[in-house]
Amino acid sequence: MNSKNATPKYSLFRNWLSLIGLVVTLGSLFSFALLLTFDALSSEASPYLGILTFVVSPMFLVFGMLLIGLGWLMHRRQVHKSLPGSPPPFLQIDFTRARDRRNLAVFFAGGLVFLLFAAMGSYHTYHFAESEMFCGQTCHPPMKPEYTAYTNSPHARVACTACHVGPGPTSFVKAKLNGVNQLQATLRNTYHRPIKTPIEGMRLAQETCEKCHWPKKFVGSLDRTFTRFLSDDDNTPVTTRLSLKVGGGDPTHGPVGGIHWHMNLGNKVEYIATDEKRQVIPWVRLTNTKGEVTEFRTKDFKDDPAKHTIRSMDCMACHNRPAHHFRAPGDAVDLAMSIGKIDPKLKAIKKNAVEVLSQDYATEAEALSKIAASLKTNYVNAANLDASIAAVQQIYRQNIFPEMKASWKVYPDNIGHKNWAGCFRCHDGQHKTADGKSAIGASDCNDCHTVISQVKGSMTDPLEGKRAKFEHPDAASEGTARDCTTCHSVSQ
Ligand code: HEC
Ligand code: HEC
Ligand code: HEC
Ligand code: HEC
Ligand code: HEC
Ligand code: HEC
Known part of the structure; x- marks a missing residue:
């Protein structure tokens, strides 16, 4: 190719090392493009995928480019050494030489396998980054408490990303940046202990919870049995069975009322919390279906509400521990x-x-x-x-x-009112209208639940209720037959 005395021309890719570097570079660019596409196409991509897309694949890119450079340098030295005598040992591929043919075949096969691995690797890392194993275990130890609690929760089979990363381009970009920040905090060991709660900028319930739970559902009453033991020598059991009036909030699927009345379907409840954990709520504003607005506040709260962040009540105002319940x-x-x-x-x-x-x-x-x-x-x-x-x-x-430093002490549970203020943050009888005449309703012990039974001294079976005889609505049919379908069958 080159004549003996010509000025040496160094070609970037005329050596095996640079060629390998080239394949690595192309492979990483390929993975980068692939990861980016997966990310763009999926509705709930993991924030941590950003780490792979923007940190790991560029690392391979740099590595590949370093190989190219190194190969080039070595090649240049060889050219210099070989001048002016013998012809420079450029990468000369001569198809008539068996060795070259073999080398070339190995090179292409190797390159192909590498690209295939890059594609498969990207695909698998993509899935891995979405998995709860990645969120919960790879990021050990900061995520250990949330992950452990999650595996024991009713949502143990729901992906972290279903609740923590919503769809849409803004949440996508935000999550990407967040993921990289979190990686940095983990590596530099600067994360908060415990991880702060509530999460600032948590996705709205409409975009997460309500994707699976239909908010219009009328739940009716839920029967819950609370079995407790006293701290005496006998560990005396006390069982309280409550019928929780969960109800519903949508007039087309059941009467509006009960606990799920405030689902922001018809009635809208807004509030101001003055502490970080949202445990102190001195101001509440209710806008009912007719558009009438009522403001309630506690005696001590004299501020102008406009000076505070006004939040809308959603599922997580009550269900703030659906996946991470740290029991007391x-x-x-x-x-x-x-x-x-x-x-x-x-x-x-x-x-x-x-x-x-x-x-x-x-x-x-x-x-x-x-x-x-x-x-x-x-x-x-x-x-x-x-x-x-x-x-x-x-x-x-x-x-x-x-x-x-994670435990029940730092993670409030807002669903009831025993260990944390929960419902009583508002339903304490102390939140009143400006004229002081009326307070927020539902502060009586039987407004949110009725006590079905209470037994002290023995444990009762939570599935066993008070027995009462069913009286047939049609008096004439009372006690006629055990087989309901004799009269009720739809085929008659
Ligand atoms: C069913 C929905 C849901 C799932 C699934 C879920 N979380 Fe959460 N997570 C929440 C809610 C709700 C909060 C509390 C947010 C708030 O109060 O603002 C939370 C809070 C957190 C917090 C902040 C600390 C705390 O306990 O309040 C971390 C960290 C966290 N989740 C990590 C994870 C990880 C990791 C997974 C998967 C292993 C996961 N979450 C799965 C709903 C979920
Ligand atoms: C990907 C779907 C999905 C998402 C998102 C989701 N849930 Fe669930 N949730 C479920 C399933 C499934 C169950 C039923 C689990 C069971 O009973 O086995 C459930 C159960 C529940 C229960 C009943 C728990 C119990 O103790 O019986 C509550 C309350 C609940 N979810 C609230 C929420 C809240 C609040 C959010 C948003 C932060 C949320 N869910 C997000 C699927 C989801
Ligand atoms: C005012 C507080 C409050 C709000 C707001 C609220 N819930 Fe509930 N929810 C409760 C209570 C209390 C229960 C009774 C169960 C319990 O005590 O654990 C309940 C029960 C449930 C159950 C269990 C129903 C069953 O059949 O087992 C689900 C699911 C649920 N809520 C989902 C939601 C979703 C989704 C939202 C938001 C759209 C929401 N809740 C908003 C307080 C609330
Ligand atoms: C941010 C404040 C706030 C919190 C927290 C809150 N509520 Fe309410 N709730 C209200 C307001 C305001 C009303 C409307 C009261 C009125 O009309 O006087 C209301 C109404 C109700 C009603 C009556 C609904 C009807 O049929 O008229 C029930 C039952 C209820 N809440 C239960 C609960 C339970 C259970 C919890 C805790 C899981 C809870 N609330 C937490 C503000 C709150
Ligand atoms: C604003 C609604 C509301 C009012 C008012 C209310 N409760 Fe409750 N209560 C709840 C909810 C919701 C739960 C269920 C908590 C859970 O699912 O863990 C609960 C749970 C309980 C439990 C079971 C606690 C346990 O963990 O063993 C008892 C007992 C109880 N309430 C008694 C009372 C008494 C007594 C009053 C009156 C002083 C009262 N409640 C007023 C909403 C209310
Ligand atoms: C001998 C015939 C007969 C038998 C057997 C019978 N029923 Fe009925 N049932 C009736 C009649 C008649 C009515 C009144 C229907 C109406 O007024 O629309 C009725 C009404 C009812 C109703 C209220 C209205 C409705 O349609 O739901 C219920 C609930 C009911 N029966 C449940 C049962 C159950 C449960 C059984 C089995 C244990 C049963 N019945 C067995 C004849 C019968």
């Missing part, structure tokens, strides 16, 4: 005792278990060993103690995370 020790121990995982016959076990779970520990390992030690000294010679100790330890592992 008392609640968790009650549950474990009610299903026999902690032996309710152990003297004062309720009190002792709650006490040992409520201590501050530096690490999980320390907590687990101290829990075992403490219970062992409390119950010398008790039979089957090991199972109860294991259950208490499991409660700790699933609900309390000392390394992340």
Whole structure:
């Protein structure tokens, strides 16, 4: 190709190393384009995909370009060395030479395989980035508390991204930036402990929860049994069975009323929270279906509402722990005792278990060993103690995370009113209209639920209700036949 005395021309790709670099470069560009397309096409892409698209694939790009450069430099040195004598050992491919043919075949096959891997790799990383395993486990330890609680929640099979990343181009870009920021915080170890709640800029419930839960559904009443144990020596059980008046908020699918009355379908409820965790709500504005506006405020709140952020109530104002419920020790121990995982016959076990779970520990390992030690000294010679100790330890592992400082103490649950103010943030009888005449309704004990039964001293079966005889609506048919279809069958 080159004559002996011509000025050497260095060609960028006339060496194997640069060619390999070229393939790596092309492969990374290819993955980048592919990831970007997946991302653009999917409705709920993971924010973390951005890390792969904008961090990992460019890293390969740089690596490929470095290889090209290195190959070129080495090639140049060789050319210099070989001058002026023999012809420079440029990459000369001579198809008549078997060695060259073989090298070329290997090169093309290798290049093809690499590109294929790049495509497959991009596709798999794309799916992986969307998975809860990526969100919850790869980002260990900051996500450990949320991930653990999530795996024990009714939403354990719902992807993190279904609630945390909504569709649409703005959320897409925002999520991308967020993902990269989070990676940085993880690498630099600068994330908050615990992770802050509520999440600023959480997607609206309309774009997440309501994609699966139809807000117009009329739920009716929900029957819930709360089994509790007192902190006395006998662990006296107290069972309260409530009929929760969940109701509905849409007039076309049932009467509007009950707890789901404030779903922002007809009636709109807005509020101001003066603390970060939205536990103090001194001002509430109600706009009813007729457009009439009523403002309620507590005595101490004299500010101009316009100076504060006014939020609309949505699902998450009440259901703020649908996937990450960090149970308080008392609640968790009650549950474990009610299903026999902690032996309710152990003297004062309720009190002792709650006490040992409520201590501050530096690490999980320390907590687990101290829990075992403490219970062992409390119950010398008790039979089957090991199972109860294991259950208490499991409660700790699933609900309390000392390394992340995450627990029931820092993550409020707004659904009821026992451990946190919850509904009573507004329904406390203290939020009044300007004339002071009326307060927010539904503050009576039977407004949100009716007590069906309450039993102290024995556990009742949560599936067992008060028995009453069904009286047939048509008096003449009362007691006539057990087979309802004899008269009611649609074929008659
Ligand atoms: C059913 C919906 C849903 C799913 C699924 C879900 N989350 Fe959440 N997550 C929420 C809600 C609601 C909040 C509270 C937001 C608020 O109050 O503003 C939250 C809060 C968080 C927080 C902030 C800290 C806290 O506990 O309040 C983190 C971190 C988090 N989620 C991570 C995850 C991870 C990781 C996954 C998947 C393993 C996941 N979430 C799955 C609904 C969900
Ligand atoms: C991808 C679909 C999906 C999304 C998004 C989703 N959910 Fe659910 N949710 C479900 C399913 C499925 C169940 C039923 C689980 C079961 O009973 O096994 C459920 C159950 C529930 C329950 C009943 C829980 C119980 O204890 O019985 C509540 C409350 C709830 N979801 C609230 C929410 C809220 C609030 C959001 C938004 C933050 C949300 N969901 C987002 C699918 C979803
Ligand atoms: C005012 C507070 C509040 C708001 C707002 C609210 N809920 Fe509920 N919801 C409740 C309560 C209380 C229950 C009873 C269950 C319980 O106590 O755990 C309930 C029950 C449910 C259930 C369980 C129903 C069943 O059949 O098991 C689902 C699902 C649900 N809500 C979804 C939603 C969705 C979706 C939204 C938003 C569109 C929403 N809720 C808004 C308070 C609320
Ligand atoms: C941000 C304030 C706020 C929170 C939090 C809140 N509510 Fe309400 N709720 C209201 C307002 C305002 C009304 C309308 C009261 C009125 O008309 O006097 C209302 C009305 C109701 C009603 C009566 C609906 C009807 O049929 O007229 C029920 C029941 C109710 N709420 C239950 C709950 C429950 C249960 C919770 C907690 C899970 C809760 N609320 C949390 C503000 C709130
Ligand atoms: C604004 C609505 C509302 C009012 C008013 C209200 N409750 Fe409740 N209450 C709830 C909800 C919602 C739950 C269910 C919490 C859950 O699902 O964990 C609940 C749960 C309970 C429980 C079960 C607690 C547990 O965890 O064992 C008891 C007991 C109870 N309420 C008693 C009362 C009493 C007594 C009053 C009157 C002082 C009252 N409630 C007023 C909404 C209300
Ligand atoms: C001997 C015939 C007969 C038998 C058997 C019978 N029913 Fe009925 N049922 C009637 C008649 C007649 C009415 C009144 C229908 C009306 O007024 O529209 C009625 C009305 C009702 C209604 C209210 C209206 C409706 O259509 O839902 C219910 C609920 C009902 N029956 C339930 C039952 C059940 C449950 C059984 C089986 C345990 C049963 N019935 C067995 C004859 C019967």
